[in-house]
Amino acid sequence: MNQILIIEDEEVIRRAVKRLLERNGYQITEAGSVEEAQSSPLASFDLIISDVRLPSAPGTQIIEAAAPVPVLIMTSYASIRSAVDAMKLGAIDYIAKPFDHDELLIVVERIIKQDRQLRQQEFLKSEVDKSYPVRGMIGDCPAMIDVFKRIDKVAPTDATVLILGESGTGKELVARALHEKSQRSQSPFIVFNCAAVPENQVEIELFGHQNEGETRRGGLLAKAHGGTLFMDEVGELSMAAQARLLRVLQGDDYSAQQETSNSGPNIRIIAATHRDIRKLVQQQTFRSDLYFRLRVVEMTLPPLRERGSDIKSLAKFLLTKYCRQLNRPSLSLSRSALEAIRRYHWPGNIRELANTIERAVILCEGDHITPQLLAIDHHITTKRMDSNNPADNLSLEEYFRHFVLDNQDHMTETELAKQLGISRKALWERRQRFGIPREKKGKKS
Numbered sequence: 001m002n003q004i005l006i007i008e009d010e011e012v013i014r015r016a017v018k019r020l021l022e023r024n025g026y027q028i029t030e031a032g033s034v035e036e037a038q039s040s041p042l043a044s045f046d047l048i049i050s051d052v053r054l055p056s057a058p059g060t061q062i063i064e065a066a067a068p069v070p071v072l073i074m075t076s077y078a079s080i081r082s083a084v085d086a087m088k089l090g091a092i093d094y095i096a097k098p099f100d101h102d103e104l105l106i107v108v109e110r111i112i113k114q115d116r117q118l119r120q121q122e123f124l125k126s127e128v129d130k131s132y133p134v135r136g137m138i139g140d141c142p143a144m145i146d147v148f149k150r151i152d153k154v155a156p157t158d159a160t161v162l163i164l165g166e167s168g169t170g171k172e173l174v175a176r177a178l179h180e181k182s183q184r185s186q187s188p189f190i191v192f193n194c195a196a197v198p199e200n201q202v203e204i205e206l207f208g209h210q211n212e213g214e215t216r217r218g219g220l221l222a223k224a225h226g227g228t229l230f231m232d233e234v235g236e237l238s239m240a241a242q243a244r245l246l247r248v249l250q251g252d253d254y255s256a257q258q259e260t261s262n263s264g265p266n267i268r269i270i271a272a273t274h275r276d277i278r279k280l281v282q283q284q285t286f287r288s289d290l291y292f293r294l295r296v297v298e299m300t301l302p303p304l305r306e307r308g309s310d311i312k313s314l315a316k317f318l319l320t321k322y323c324r325q326l327n328r329p330s331l332s333l334s335r336s337a338l339e340a341i342r343r344y345h346w347p348g349n350i351r352e353l354a355n356t357i358e359r360a361v362i363l364c365e366g367d368h369i370t371p372q373l374l375a376i377d378h379h380i381t382t383k384r385m386d387s388n389n390p391a392d393n394l395s396l397e398e399y400f401r402h403f404v405l406d407n408q409d410h411m412t413e414t415e416l417a418k419q420l421g422i423s424r425k426a427l428w429e430r431r432q433r434f435g436i437p438r439e440k441k442g443k444k445s
């Protein structure tokens with residue numbers, strides 16, 4: 001409930017204004033003078049309404065003392081002069097007595113709404129402008145401070161880096177930061193998504209085409225010459241491609257040398273995977289020698305649910321970003337929406353949070369985002385948090401499979417992808433990879 005302080009020495013007027021505002025849902029505190037008003041905690045009010053002419057000190061004295069709380073000045077006669085003086089001293093507005101009820105209510109409502117928006121905008125601006133060590137990468141929690149420190153240390157070296165972390169935790173963002181903060185920043189940063197290319201195309205993509213008797217050309221290794229090659233989802237590489245990559249990293253792949261330079265490929269490799277790569281090594285689906293080559297430096301990004309108050313800062317940052325992008329006036333997140341965001345498990349991490357906020361901004365018709373607009377499925381959270389639930393022990397892959405199979409009958413592909421925090425293309429790819437392709441309608445038994 002909005003709190004208003006009324007400073008007026010004429011009791012009849014003060015009581016009348018009080019009754020009117022209370023009937024309209026405001027909580028009122030009264031004072032007969034500036035001195036009496038100052039015995040209340042001024043910062044706790046949403047608005048102060050004060051008469052100008054008061055015993056001892058004029059009402060305008062409260063303006064500075066209460067800042068940044070807005071002060072609406074009442075003038076006992078329509079004196080433009082005292083109103084102008086009050087405005088010069090920082091009053092938010094003035095109203096001339098006698099005023100009718102509706103006039104006062106409209107002014108009060110407008111001031112409180114505008115002031116709330118202004119404070120929200122200022123808060124968001126300070127969040128957005130806050131300089132984080134990596135541009136556009138929000139994070140203050142200890143694990144992220146550690147990540148930033150590592151980026152600064154490792155970026156200037158040519159060390160191969162292996163970035164681990166669940167889907168959507170910012171692995172590509174970190175890879176880009178490593179490149180931008182390195183001496184290679186003026187050369188290309190090439191992304192190769194090992195999962196998005198059919199197995200038999202991986203080698204051609206990386207190493208290029210070669211017809212018999214011709215020099216090999218056109219591969220991403222050549223394109224990344226002098227710069228950085230970011231190999232996303234490296235855990236998906238076939239054994240043949242892994243063997244080839246290992247030879248490149250050891251500097252003894254002759255064709256890679258041929259297409260890049262005489263002295264060997266001048267490329268920094270950064271790799272990433274959301275998979276448990278040590279398990280892949282144990283299962284012998286990922287070469288241990290390649291793993292050791294890649295993890296000269298290893299960085300693990302924490303999942304969003306373990307980032308404490310970063311979740312709130314990220315939500316607000318993303319809200320501002322999408323309001324700007326979608327040309328919407330500033331919106332705020334209601335307290336219950338923030339609480340819903342804090343409690344949710346976020347299996348798709350920051351990408352899922354970004355999708356959720358973007359959708360809410362598009363659908364929002366008021367000036368704040370409610371939990372309903374976020375449409376967070378707490379069923380997922382409950383399932384994951386319940387320690388007696390076998391879902392606790394699911395790997396991300398099993399979790400994906402369960403989620404898709406449980407929900408595909410009542411969700412569209414777009415809804416499934418949004419809930420999982422991945423693109424429709426990634427959903428399609430993972431369906432193929434995990435052997436659960438979307439069945440055509442009517443084919444189900």
Ligand SMILES: Nc1ncnc2c1ncn2[C@@H]1O[C@H](COP(=O)(O)OP(=O)(O)OP(=O)(O)O)[C@@H](O)[C@H]1O
Nearest residue numbers: 136137138166167168169170171172173274350351
């Ligand atoms: N700390 C952060 N601050 C702001 N935005 C972030 C942060 N981390 C990630 N993002 C944003 O979240 C989205 C997903 O990040 P990114 O693609 O880097 O994740 P990823 O771990 O590489 O995902 P995947 O494993 O699915 O490839 C991007 O839009 C990125 O800009």
